[in-house]
Amino acid sequence: MANDFRAxxxxxxxxxxxxxxxxxDPGAIGAAVQEFxxxxxxxxxxxxxxxxxxxxxxx
Numbered sequence: 405m406a407n408d409f410r411a412x413x414x415x416x417x418x419x420x421x422x423x424x425x426x427x428x429d430p431g432a433i434g435a436a437v438q439e440f441x442x443x444x445x446x447x448x449x450x451x452x453x454x455x456x457x458x459x460x461x462x463x
Contacts, residue, residue, distance in 0.1 A: 409447065416440040 419436050423429065 409444070412440065412444055412447070 416436070419440075420433065423433050423436060
């Protein structure tokens, strides 16, 4: 999965849609959800996936 939060969410959406098109397997869907949550949490903790924003200084 990608490290960008939006890309991760989009990839997850496609994966869930793909899993749901066939006979839904709760185990496979649960595993996909766990993987997404873990990668999202890891990216958030490490600061990856965040776009750097320029701070405006008060003048």
